[in-house]
Amino acid sequence: MHRWWKVGGLILLALLLVLIDRVCYQVTVPVTLEVRHQTLTVDVDGSGLKVGAIAAPRVLLLSNGSPVVHEYQIDGTDSTNNFTLNQSYFEQLASTLYYRFQAWMRDFGGTSVWRDVQIVQSQRVIRTIAQPTSTMSVPLPSAASFDVHLQLQRPETPRTIDVTMADHTTIHITLDRNDRYIRITRSPQNLMGGADIEVARAFFPQNPWPFAAMVVSFLARTCLWALAILVLVLLGDALSASLWHGVIGSWLTRLRRRKPELEGADVVLEDQKPGLIRRGWCGMTAAIHPVALLFLVASLIFVLWIALVEYHGEPHIYDASAYLFAAKTYAHGQLSAPLPPVPNLFPGPFVLQFDGKWFAQYPPGTALTLVPGIWLGVPWAVEPICGTLALLGCGLVLGRLYGRTVATLAIVLGTLSPFYSYLSASYLSHTIALLYLVWGWWALLRFMQGRRSRWNLYLAVVCFGLGALTRDLVGILWIFLVVIGCIVINQSRIRHNWRAWRRWITPALIVLGLACCFGAISVCYNLYLTHNALTSPRTLFYAPDRWGFGMGIGFYGQHTLAAGLINLDELLTSLATDLYGWPFYFTLAFIPLPFITGRARLVDWILLFCLITMAGAYIGYFYHGIYLGPRYLFETLPFLLGLTVRGILTLGSLGMKTGAMVSSYLGRLRQQPPASISVLWSLATVLLIVCLVACNLLYYLPRQAVVYRDYTGLPSGYKVDLNAIYHPKLHQAVVVTDDLYLYYLVLFPLNDPDLHSDVIYAMANDPTQYAQLRGAFPGRSIYQLNIDDNGSVHYTNVSPP
Incomplete structure (x- = not known):
């Protein structure tokens, strides 16, 4: 009876999730066009934008755009930030079964679509179009005053409304959630010619509900796919048990099988073997x-x-260039480099020129970690090694929280993750931060779980x-969550040892002193570079770069709750695409399984809370x-890996039990003794995971290798021969360009902070600047870098004869 109550509860949960998803689809962005005696006002998201005087409106044109252009596609490319999406590739791929399945799963056809168009005249609806076609022209009434109401469902990619007037001019109303604007332009057509003129602009969005609905819908659909996976596995294992019963069941009963460790248990790993190396190996293989x-x-x-082949051992994002610049500076024994001659010709991405100093805006942790790689001449190898050690740390932590099976599978999943692999090959701070944080977590767990050596605590x-x-605010939040989680998990041990609090006074003071040392390092770092202990280089570089809501925040001019929900929706979308390379909703669908089946433990809840908070x-x-x-x-990778594996193991356990029940039932029907079969795994779960991993290995990872081949960080249509840039046949030269993106992403990272390298790269484009460079670097030739449309690179000597 209890089992049927659970089944009924899951059915009710599925119905509730479907209802929630349907309700979320009804929360849209309303748009109203008010025509009053040849004046136009546009109301979007609560913002009223006055267009002013217009000719009589004649036609409303709605366009839903290309069906294959989305913010984040199934291969991880995007049309928002990196501009790596290849439209022609997806137009060819769109007819394949794999793409159509993913498009159906993600409901590509339901995003950024216009619906519920109403034309209202004298408070009377004169025309209604519930579902406009992909490109539809709607004739407008000839009345002096009327309104047009329409809804934008699940806004994702930019959408534009065109209103054509009697004088052949057109008003374009564009909504762009990624770039945070509503923009209205007026363009003359046919008879008049000329460029578009912007007539109004406003921040978008202000209303959080449509974007909260998109996040809730994402979570609801993830849970629905979790239930679908559960049903699929249970049916699969029931079918396999019925097919195999009586065929190989008697043979399997003769095999003695060890019960697998499906659920794991809190363990305390003690060193038992002599010798440091042997103890470490035995401890590691006991956990993994x-x-x-x-x-x-x-x-x-x-x-x-x-790192070496696809990225050419170089950074390709502003942040990474700044980290490498700082690492080169530290490798010379300095916290900052002296200002270069002609400073304005050497701008650096996220690099400051302040009070005679040249330095990056970021905290020092990442650059300090890269320094050994600079000294050895292999800076590109540092982060792959750090990433490997971070994954090992994740496994050891999960081994202490759950057991060997969870730890082992989590590491295997992590190594197969395209998200992990391609980010760990970069020069960014995330891999290094995770390395430090996860090993700190491991040491804290080791201390709390019985290895009370104070050195673990230190x-x-x-x-x-x-x-x-390394990652200041993110790191502090992560540490806070993990420390609280460790206290909750080990609260019984803490209470048991509370009476001996006096012997922990000295270690507590040492811990406080160590924490103060790191605080002092941060304060002194700020004081030296910015001359203000409380002003970080990042704040000095760009004060609006901070957390919070309101005006004056970020490069969009303000930040709202609605905009923050868009960020979360984009992050979740990208995560579901890139984490494992699996079809979209399958990626996170295993995480809810322990919770919706009532098998979640305290550790699961803590990891889930950390994941949601971060x-x-x-x-x-x-x-x-x-x-x-x-x-x-x-930095949430340990939580994601642990919860995913817990979901897989929970699914496998339920599948095994279902198979055993079916086998027992069939045995009773045939009046046979119950088969004591100890199955090592759920067959349906194994087949499902094999199929998902195959999607990654056969499509996603090979596609990533193509996308990031000769990667520069420049938009996909920007071609450049990197070999000609990274290996120029020039000596004692200054290479100049007027292409800021090329300089920031490709050329600036090649400079040393002291500017003593064989080839120096600068931003210059006129004879006056060339003369300044010749004066600053006598004896060097000046070459202008030119790039043809096909990517060919040419160096033109602009030094005087």
Whole structure:
């Protein structure tokens, strides 16, 4: 009876989720066009924009855009930030079964579509169009005054409404959620010619409900797919049990099988073998199966290949260029470099020129970690090694929280993750921050779970401090959540040892002192570079770059709750695409399974809370930061891996039980003794995971190799021969360009902070600037870098004869 109550509860949950999703689809962005005696006012999202005097409106044109252009496509490319989406590729792919399945799963046809068009004249609806076609012209009434009401469903890619007037001019009303604007332009047509003129502009969005509905819909659909997976596996295992019963069942009963560790248990790993290396190896293999270590080695080789071959060992984003610049500076034994001669010709992305100093805007943790790679001449190898160690740390932490099976599968999943692989090959701070944070977590768990050596506690503080020096606010939030979680998990041990609090006074003071040391390092770093202990270089570089809501925040001019929800929706969309390379909703669908089946433990709830808090915190930041996947969520990787594996194991356990029940029932029907079969795994679960991994290995990862081949960070249509740039046949030269993007993303990272390298790169485009460079660098020739449409690179000597 209890089992049937659970089945009924899951059915009710599915119905509730479907209802929630349907309700979310009804929450749209309303748009109203008010025509009053040849004047036009546009109301969008609560913002009234006055267009002013117009000729008589004649036609309303609605366009839903190309069906294959979306913010984030099934191969991880995007049309928002990196502009890597290849429209022609998807137009060819759109007819394939795999693309059509993903398009149906994500409901591509239901995003950014106009609906419920109403033309109202004298408070009377004279025409209604519930579902306009993809490109539809709607004749407008000839009356002096009327209104047009329409709804934008699930806004994603930019959408434009065109209103053509009697004088052949056109008003364009564009809504762009990613770039945060409503823009109205007027363009003359046919007879008049000329360029478009902007007549009104406003921040978008202000109303949070349509975008909250999109996030809720994403979560509801993820849970629905979790239920679908559950039903699929249960039916599959029931069918396999019925087919196999009596055929090979008697043979299987003769096999003695060890009961697998499906659920895991809190464990305390004690060193038992003499010798430091042997103790470490035994402790590691007790927590992680050696197969996972082989995956780690293979993953390290793959990530090193990405860094060296696909990325050419160079950074390709503003942040990464700044980190490498700082690392080169630190490698010379300096916190900042002296200002270059002719400073205005050497602008650096996120690099400041202040009070005679030249330095990056970021905390020092990432650059300090890169310094050994600079010294050894292999800076590109540092982060792949850090990523491998971070994954190993994730496994060891999950081994202490759950057990060996969870730890092993989590590492295997991590090594197969395109998100992990391609971000760990970059120069960004996320991999290094995760390395420090996860090993601090491991040391803290080790201390709390019985290894009470104070050195574990001190190691945890040092690692957490380095993590905070790498990703300051993110690191502090992460540390707070994990420390609270460790206290909750180990509260019984803490209560048991509370009476001996006096012997912990000295360690507590040491911990406080270590924490203060890291705080002092941050304060002194600020004081030296900005001359203000409380002003970070990042704030000095761009004060609006901060968390919060209101005016004057970020490069959009303001930040709202609605805009923050857009960030969250984009991050979740990118995560579901890029994390494992699986079809969209399958990626996160395993996470809800322990919770909706009533098998979640305290540790599961803590990891889920950490995941939700870390992801939700980015609602308060003005930018989504998506580059090489949702990089702001990289620090949540331990939570994602742990919860995914827990979902897989829960699914496998339920599938095995279903198969055993069916087998027992069939045995009773045939009046046979129940078969004591101990199955190692759920066949349906294994087949499902194999299919999902195959999607990654056969499509997603090979596609990533194509997308990031000779990667520059420039838009996909920008071709450039990187070999000619990275290996120029020039000596004692200054290479100049007037292309700021090319300079920031490709050329500036090639400079040393002291500007003593064989080839120096500068921003210049006129004879006066060339003369300044010749005066600053006597004896060097000046070459103008030119790039043809096909990507060919030419160096033109602009030095005087």
